[in-house]
Amino acid sequence: MNIKVGKAAIEEASKKLSNWGRWGKDDHSGTLNIVTPQMIVEAAKLIKKGKSFAMGIPLDRTGPQTGLFGGRFNPIHQMLATGTDAIAEQQDWNKIRYADDTLMLCVQGATHWDALGHIFYEDKCYNGHDAKLIDSRGLSVLGIEHSKDKMVGRGVLLDIARHRKVKWLKDGEGISNDELDACAKAQGVTIKKGDFVIVRTGQMERCLEEGEWGGYAGGDAPGVKFENCYWCHEKEIAAICSDTWGVEVRPNETTEANQPWHWVVIPAMGLCMGEIFYVKELAEDCDKDKVYEFFFSGPPLIITGGTGSPINPQAIK
Amino acid sequence: MNIKVGKAAIEEASKKLSNWGRWGKDDHSGTLNIVTPQMIVEAAKLIKKGKSFAMGIPLDRTGPQTGLFGGRFNPIHQMLATGTDAIAEQQDWNKIRYADDTLMLCVQGATHWDALGHIFYEDKCYNGHDAKLIDSRGLSVLGIEHSKDKMVGRGVLLDIARHRKVKWLKDGEGISNDELDACAKAQGVTIKKGDFVIVRTGQMERCLEEGEWGGYAGGDAPGVKFENCYWCHEKEIAAICSDTWGVEVRPNETTEANQPWHWVVIPAMGLCMGEIFYVKELAEDCDKDKVYEFFFSGPPLIITGGTGSPINPQAIK
Amino acid sequence: MNIKVGKAAIEEASKKLSNWGRWGKDDHSGTLNIVTPQMIVEAAKLIKKGKSFAMGIPLDRTGPQTGLFGGRFNPIHQMLATGTDAIAEQQDWNKIRYADDTLMLCVQGATHWDALGHIFYEDKCYNGHDAKLIDSRGLSVLGIEHSKDKMVGRGVLLDIARHRKVKWLKDGEGISNDELDACAKAQGVTIKKGDFVIVRTGQMERCLEEGEWGGYAGGDAPGVKFENCYWCHEKEIAAICSDTWGVEVRPNETTEANQPWHWVVIPAMGLCMGEIFYVKELAEDCDKDKVYEFFFSGPPLIITGGTGSPINPQAIK
């Protein structure tokens, strides 16, 4: 495709690709509705080795947040009771010795789903909901809780870095629709309706290897081009995920909008999106056995009114 | 069995049922090691209807914590950016309109896994680790992160309430090993090695129906008897889960220890345990189609050094 | 005064009592500007016994928040390092043994100041600032930080409960302007320009004595009548404080507005307001020595963009 990315292109795509009303005016789950029970049954047949790959990153102080974006911080893990308390006999009044803890985290600070109320187009959310319904008390519409039993189906890895024969794509390198198709073809896998598609750029592995997150969480990155919204729509996939902070290429392809692809895929399309996926071992395994499809299970926490959820999604082969 | 529950019985069971060293001295995952790839492949064949049941409860202020236990509180969800900010044009400098949020929660405050470092016996954790290695900085051993790709396999529901033909068991009612076996037999399901067994008492549904959590999180409850530790060991199950706060019956079967079953199953056996599971719809479905086995997928968040993880486990039939 | 409290009365008072522009269009501190250096020097002369009274309540789980108001919760205090860690030799790599901790709290959850950006009238804040400047990132105008060195001067206690010869006023009992004047007269104290006036109803002491906060934080309460806004304006006091959650009487004197006095005193007048003050011992001392004036020092934390600050204000006699 040849799109001049900008506000006009966003408006055009928002109209052409709109899924508003497609699954009823009360829908809060968007493209996850594409997944049918039969697709899940078929996906289960992909479990042939009995091996599960955890695609979450650790939730701790070593996370990717470096202050770039809107006040996000790395997870804060604190204890309510410890083994040291126990052996000091400080718990024995209660006749049990135990450890207990709390976690404070940014919902979208590490591996996570975006809920459909995460991004607005003008004053509207997906399916025509008013953005004002998302206030300091949380998302009274389009929260992640609506997808609590819907994050399961067929997963496909598109390993763009290996397809290009590089360790990782560089920041700023865009991935075209044609390349996604070529990569799938080369990998011998077909994108099907209802798929959870995971795009590997290698950016996260570069950060881990270099021991520096740098601009990972909010700065430049490799990723899909704006035109990808058309590809997702045409393929009718359930979700798109990546090993980057925001799936799409950065710097933005326009100065008129920040993250222009986001402007379309969430508010207009209701596309489920997963970010900051750790896919190193999954990709190595796929490269080894040349099987790029698997059973996917990535249940979100049921955060009432959440803009998303921290997750540890599983690819099961 | 006929056990006089108390410290002597705990000591005896701890010796007889110990799994220390069974999976190597560096093991941090306990009974989850029982699950083989082949078991996962077999479990996948249980996905026949393509229907997923979410077994998490909502993470919000309506949660079960009422101050009974050790400073636990219900989840606190707060926004970092809102739709009301967006429509007030307070975000337009950034050329994107969005919502963002944080969550602070007790790791074991709602539906969760216990990690093996959660409970100590005297000054030791599972596998002989020193309890002092669990201090204010978290669990340097036996944290939940070690199980990040291991929470998958065959799930079985034992619906004790329906087996007894009651809506729910009353607080204080114990479930014997014989009753578990009889329930399985009546339901036409066999407990197999490596299973994730879920015991339904109905207690949570009573609380939800009555609109009052009351003593749910720390008070009295129906649950398995102390003798259940022998049952879990003999059956070689991977995990036991329940719709209650602590799986075992309360009041405790002894005054010598608080939660005596916990004293054995975690430190001695390394048994994976899931609590506060919501099973209403799963149980109704099992009652309808008489199929009490399913594919189980309950990935924990990778909380480094966590005593467990909040989860939304999935039973997929 | 004889006011029919309602939206019309609010509008009328807002116009008559407005301090917009009085201390410049960039003012963020309102009536605190009334205090002159000379007043502080005079106030210092009230320190005659060398005795300080702490007027904060403890910040812990026993606080007054019971879920009545907008998601407020009691303080959560957690440790980062403990004595039990220390004696278990878990800190000795660092060659120091110590304890460390965190606190999470609602800014207005216990004894606190309100900042002037806390309440809006229609779409405006005090001094004409647009309410939209107070978004999820905090108060970009009228935050408590502007008053960091201004919370000092002459304090006066008006002990209404003792004046009425009761242990405490009942919920719903209003305090008129005439009664404030009569109380001052009876106590032998004059309200002066620039004073920090503290009104004692005894409600907090009732809660403490009964061991139940009940509706303290958001429910019914004794307090000043709506007409009090005229009294504060006429007396030109710097601040008004009380031992209740919201200073003014509840139930509200009208159904047209919630906390009608608040609608006027903050947005129109820029009146500094202190709430949930603990005054038991101060009041007993004043009753004993019949001296109801003192040096007042209640520095706020410098919470950038805060709607107020938790405090432990001091009355020094």
Place this chain on the structure above:
Amino acid sequence: MNIKVGKAAIEEASKKLSNWGRWGKDDHSGTLNIVTPQMIVEAAKLIKKGKSFAMGIPLDRTGPQTGLFGGRFNPIHQMLATGTDAIAEQQDWNKIRYADDTLMLCVQGATHWDALGHIFYEDKCYNGHDAKLIDSRGLSVLGIEHSKDKMVGRGVLLDIARHRKVKWLKDGEGISNDELDACAKAQGVTIKKGDFVIVRTGQMERCLEEGEWGGYAGGDAPGVKFENCYWCHEKEIAAICSDTWGVEVRPNETTEANQPWHWVVIPAMGLCMGEIFYVKELAEDCDKDKVYEFFFSGPPLIITGGTGSPINPQAIK
């Protein structure tokens, strides 16, 4: 003095300077007990200009915590209700328009007092309390709440940087007892029993001028030498405060202990200590009027079981 700093010197000083039992075996406030009512009355006479200097630093993301020390982080300020919610009419069901917020912070992360339970010597705290009494539930002894009405008295600034005629001392530069005395003499001020002494190194101002906190919170710093514990004891001051993270010079004067001065002044002496004080404007004013004494009021928040308190202490001249 000529001390070879190390464990032997710590032990010797701990014995010589011990205040254990001096104010009763139930004392939790240490040297604050030195302040008499008469001292407070005398201090009040130092209020001659009616000018208050706020010595707190802002509590926000720009704070000094950079991850150097034990998991400390900068304050996290979040909204519970906003002006943007208000103007979007999302609050009008409640008939009031308002903003509300929360704060999560490290108790010792910005300007703060240390409580006496903050540092241990071997397995003991100040006054002989067992360190195990300070566990994950907080400080059951020696918490900051015990000093709620005791942080008031005479303040004295010792402006070492100006005394040396430098903008700021360099990291690693120690301040001897002789220099403190010489500085006081040059400034024309006498250190008296019961004083709150504030030592200015200029380090904070360097960080602010350079726009980089660098190693401020946990790294190298100018500060008092170990021998200062003898000076504080001899002068019988109530408290010592500084514009640095830890008052004492860093790198440590020994490799045998981290912060050796801390090992003595808190556990043995029960010395009240204030850190991260902002004194730029106060110091400029003192330099101008040559008056280095003032009324000091630094009330702590009443954090039950807190290792200290965030504060905004006031120097009032």
